[in-house]
Amino acid sequence: MSEQNTSPEKGYLDMDLLRFTTAGSVDDGKSTLIGRLLYDSKAIFEDQLxxxxxxxxxxxxxxLNLALLTDGLRAEREQGITIDVAYRxxxxxxxxxxxxxxxxxxxYTRNMVTGASTANLAIVLIxxxxxxxxxxxxxxxxxxxxxxxxxxxxxxKMDLVDWSEERFLEIKEEFTKFASRLGAIVDVTFIPMSALKGDNVVDKSENMPWYQGPALLYHLETVYIGSDENHVSARFPVQWVIRPHSDEHHDFRGYAGRVAGGVFKPGDDVVVQPSGFNAKIKAIHTMGGELEEVFAPLSATITLDRxxxxxxxxxIVKANNPPTVxxxxxxxxxxxxxxxxxGQGKYILRHSTKETKxxxxxxxxxxxxxxxxxIEDDLEFRLNDIGRISLRVAAPLSYDSYKVNRTSGSFILVDPFTNETVGAAMII
Amino acid sequence: MPDYTVSHLRQLESEAIYILRETAAQFERPVLLFSGGKDSIVMTHLARKAFWPAKIPFPLLHVDTGHNFPETIVYRDNLVEEMGANLIVGSVQEAIDDGRVVEEKGPNASRNFIQIQTLLDALEKGQYDAALGGGRRDEEKARAKERFFSHRDEFGQWDPKNQRPELWNIFNGRMSPGENFRVFPLSNWTEMDVWQYMKFENIALPSLYFAHKRDIVVRNGTILAVSEFVQPREGETVENRMIRFRTMGDATITGAVESNASTMDMVIEEVAAARETERGNRADDKRSESAMEDRKKQGYF
Incomplete structure (x- = not known):
């Protein structure tokens, strides 16, 4: 769990992780694109091929129908469609x-929302x-x-418009105009490509010398995501209390969890919400030894001084920058x-590690x-509908706006009778 | 500005530990499926990390087909003793002897299918409501759509069309009486990640995973180790070759690969260069395009 364990060796130990989502319909070349990324990076094996x-x-x-690689379920292959989120x-x-x-x-809006919930980057194909x-x-x-x-x-499909720069710029302008209504997207990169012919997917296109930017794969490899996690507002949702009851660790009482934001260090003043009690961090424990600091998205166990x-x-949060309760x-x-x-319906709500009504x-x-x-005249929320609601919970929640923190700003609703997950929400 | 980049192995580790703790917290009686394979060895290692300095708060369950490599059992027993864990063994042989299952007949019979019944029996007997498995989404295409928390009805069946969506890191383990869950903390790992992590963490493995000389026969293109369960048939010749195993399962169906990789580094190099999936040598997956999906619907991992 500790970064201190990291050996000085180069290579795979230095690799980081990028999660991205792709959404697409039957004809837009999405499967071809993924197939090419997988094939060219040797993630497709001969027996699969x-x-x-x-x-x-x-x-x-x-x-060769590359969609068959991702459409794993019998029903999907029979119908020739992707039904569910597939992870590759x-x-x-x-x-x-x-x-x-x-x-x-x-x-399949709900599937797109699910896939997007853990992604750092989205590829939108036009x-x-x-x-x-x-x-x-x-x-x-x-x-x-x-x-x-x-x-x-x-x-x-730039090959079908004669690799035209003019057409590319036209689309770029069209999208930019539209995206100004969206607001939050920080970083948009436009790449002209032909997934079918392989132009600007893994290798730079020779057909579009006017394009000076990177091919898709190079962009995916190098886009900076280091500042995506919130390292300012310290949040540590408690998952499990560790009490060994052994002779060696007789009085050990550790709070196990995964950091959801910010940085925690021994000696830090913390507040436990929702009770509001104060304490200092005594130590941060892992099986590999104690840590000098821990941050998102690492898992650890914290002990307090009282x-x-x-x-x-x-x-567990820091006193200087607490979430809303x-x-x-x-x-x-x-x-x-x-x-x-x-409307007025009762559900079970799950927010980080907390469950309430x-x-x-x-x-x-x-x-x-x-x-x-x-839409304000038809307020019935059906499958795949998205909109704004207000609700009241039975026990106080410590939460942030989803804009600030994906973990402390999100929750799901569960039907108390069927136990199904019926909704996913982002706190405003 | 300090650098808070976290390597992919640490991210995967943290995610798996998070899932293991969620499982302990959300279920009454979880159990960790231990096959002796490398994935379940990594799972056990992660479980120790998740609850350290306490012992892991659930037992290990080994569904024993009776067709084991002896090395697997020695490794298992040592590990259990070192951890002070509680081990439960569900025996396929006993299920056959009791008449609860009927063994497949024919030259290519395998105990893979009746293993499902033994697993379901063991889960029911122990009243386990969540079984932790080492399954990964990269193993097989039906698994690509598997959830971390995979819901099973009262018959232990998986319904791929009716899975609960999983968003962010919120997992819904609520269920009705009689139902249960399979939980897969290694969902996002690839075979390469598992090997890299074992090296990273210095995890010892059974010797079968490294190249060694062994008597084998080649059957339907699969290299099988000669043992009390696999004897040469007419027309087959026993050869002594340098081989190693990429997965560990029933000795009658687990194929070996020819290899000179005798150390962890050499194995990692070999995995990186491999052009076949690790299950490519599993006769059980080759039966049909949907073999894995069908078995999973029945209750297989």
Missing amino acids: EAIQKTSIQRGDEN YFATPRRKFIIADTPGHIQ DARKGVIEQTCRHSFIANLLRIQHVVIGVN EIDISRGDM GQDIEAMICWFSEKPLK AIIRDIKYKVDINTLHK
């Missing part, structure tokens, strides 16, 4: 990558012939809502269930995610 070659021929597909992995000497590959059609369309709008809206800080606009009643669901919450929510969200107070509006218009 053989298996999909066999299946492609059986199905009568004209080309590849690595280059610089980075390890986790792709959350999601379907792009509006009926068909160069079509330009910015409804789907571009939808995918960008979701990336923005989930606070993905880095977006790559892949202007794909005995306070702390249990799972509490949050309260019971009335406003949030943007995406609805995941066939059963509509009920919640009642819906008000549905403010829904968003038409194709046009970004507010």
Whole structure:
């Protein structure tokens, strides 16, 4: 768990991790793009390739159908569609990558939201012939809502518009105009490419000498994500209390958790929320030895200088910059269930390691995610709907705005009868 | 500005520890599935880290097909003693003897399918509500869509179309009586990550994972170690080759690869250059395109 264990060796120990999401529909070349990234980085093995070659021929597909690599479920292969979020992995000497590959059609909004929730970067594909369309709008809206800080606009199928710089610039302008209504995306990179021909995916295109920027893979390898985590507001949600009851560690009482923001050091003044008790950090423990500091997203065990009643669901924070503690919450929510969200409905709410009950107070509006218009005349929340609600929880929560902290700013709602996860929300 | 970059191995480790602690916290009676394979060895290591200095708060469960490499059992027993862990063994042989399952017949019979019943029996007997497994999403395409917290109905079945969405790091382990969960803390790891992590953490492995000379037969393109369970058939010749194993399972179906990789570094190099998946040598996955999905629906890991 400790960075101190890091050996001085170079190579894979220095690699970091980039999680990105791709959303796309059947024809926009998303599967081809992922297939190419995986294949060119040797993440596809011969036996997998053989298996999909066999299946492609059986199905009568004209080309090798790379979508078969990601569409793992029988139903998906039968219907030729991606239903669920598929996670794919590849690595280059610089980075390890986790792709959350999601379907792009509006009926799978919840899957896109799920895939986006853990991503640092989103790839939005635009068909160069079509330009910015409804789907571009939808995918960008979701990336923005989930606070993905880095977006790559892949202007794909450039081969079908004669590798035209003019067309590329036109689309760039069109998107920039539209994105000004979104706000949060920090970093947008436009890359003209042809996933099918391989231009600007792994290697720089020879067909577009006018493009001076990087190929997609180089950008993915080098985009700076070091400042994505919040290292200012210290948050440590307590997951589990460690009491060994052994002779050696007789009085040990450690609070185990994963840092959700900020930096903790021995000697720091902390407050335990929601009780409000103060203490100092005595030590930060791992099996490999004590640490001088710990920060997101590392897991550790903290001991304090005095005995306070702390249990799972509490949050250890720093006194100088505490989260809000309260019971009335406003949030943007995406609805995941066939059963509509009920006004005044009661649900179980899970927020970091805490579970409590919640009642819906008000549905403010829904968003038409194709046009970004507010809908205020039809407030029934159905599957895949996104909008703003207010709710009240049974026990006080320590929370932040989702803008500030993804972990302390998000929660899910669970149906108390079916135990299904029915909604995912971002606190305003 | 200090550098707060965290290497991919530390991120994966932290995530797995987080999942292990969530499992302990959200379930009444979790259990850790221990097969003796490298993934379950890494899982056990992570579990020790997650709860240190306390002992791990759940037992280990080994579903024993009876077709073991002796090295696996020696390793298992040493590890259990060192950790002071509680080990439970679910025996496929006993299930056969009791008539609870019927062994497959035919030359390519395997105990893989009846292993499922033994697992489900052991889970039911121990009233375990969450079973931690070392499954990874990169292993097989049906696994690419598996959740960290994978819900199973009262028959132990997996319904791929009806999985709970998992967002951020919030995991929903709520369930009705009789249902249970499979939990996969290594979901985001690849085979390479597992090897790198073992090197990073100096984790000792059974000798089978490193190149050694062994008597083998080649059956349907798979290299099988000759043992009391695998005897040469007519037309097959026993050869002595340098081999190692990439996965550890039932000795009758686990294929070896030819290799000279006798150290961790050499194995990592070999994995990096490999052009076949590690399960590419598992006869059980080759039965059909959906073999893994079908077994998972039945209750397999």
